[in-house]
Amino acid sequence: MVKGRKTWLSIPQKNRPLKDRINTVLIRELKELLYGAHFLANSLKDALKLTEQPELASSCVYKEAMNQPGHIKLFVTRIMQEFESDTFFPEIDLEKYKLLPEYPGVLSEVQEEKALITNLKYMKKMINVSVTCKPRN
Numbered sequence: 001m002v003k004g005r006k007t008w009l010s011i012p013q014k015n016r017p018l019k020d021r022i023n024t025v026l027i028r029e030l031k032e033l034l035y036g037a038h039f040l041a042n043s044l045k046d047a048l049k050l051t052e053q054p055e056l057a058s059s060c061v062y063k064e065a066m067n068q069p070g071h072i073k074l075f076v077t078r079i080m081q082e083f084e085s086d087t088f089f090p091e092i093d094l095e096k097y098k099l100l101p102e103y104p105g106v107l108s109e110v111q112e113e114k115a116l117i118t119n120l121k122y123m124k125k126m127i128n129v130s131v132t133c134k135p136r137n
Contacts, residue, residue, distance in 0.1 A: 001018060001021045001022065001023055001024065002024045002025075002026065002041075002044065002047045003023075003024075003025060003026070004025070004026050005025055005026065005027045005034070008023075008025045008034060008037065009034075013035055013036075016035055016036030016037075017036035017038060020039050022039070023036065023037050023038045023039070024037070024038065024039040024040070024041055024047045024050055025037040025039070025040055025041070025127070026040075026041055026043070026044065026047060026105075027040050027041075027042070028042065030121070031101060040102065056075070057130070062089060062090055063090040066090065066092075066093075066125070067098075068127075071124065071125055072097075072124070072125040073103075073122070073123070073124050073125075074087040074121075074122070074124070074125075075093070075120060075121075075122055076120070076121045076122075076123060077104070077118050077120050077121075078118065078119045078120070078121065079116065079117070079118055080118065080119065080122075081117065081118040083115065092123065096125050096126065097123045097124065097125050097126070098123060098124060098126050099121060099122070099123050100122050100123065100124055102122065103122040106120055106122060107120060108120060108121070108122070111124065
């Protein structure tokens with residue numbers, strides 16, 4: 001659903017984002033936080049491009065985030081069942097990301113809730129840093 005900033009702000013904050021919809025707000029300048037908006041677009045053309053990309057709200061965002069420089073932590077929930085799906089989490093580069101044994105406060109053993117069996121894994125992007133020092137003159 002695409003709407004302008006004023007229309008978005010006319011919706012009571014407790015009702016944002018609108019349920020069961022991807023909420024895109026058209027804005028010219030970001031002057032304030034637009035709570036609950038999934039996407040912001042500068043023009044209707046840009047907003048329509050967003051709707052044409054089914055991956056945008058999921059795997060593309062994850063892939064882009066995982067390729068950012070710096071340390072990135074992944075908390076990956078593996079669901080031990082198969083479901084029909086059209087979008088998948090991108091392949092994790094095991095040369096960059098290492099599985100770590102635990103994270104404080106996160107259960108690492110297999111969990112079962114409402115017949116859904118899951119396992120949470122903690123991974124961290126490892127960065128090789130090479131420093132070259134120049135001698136002082």
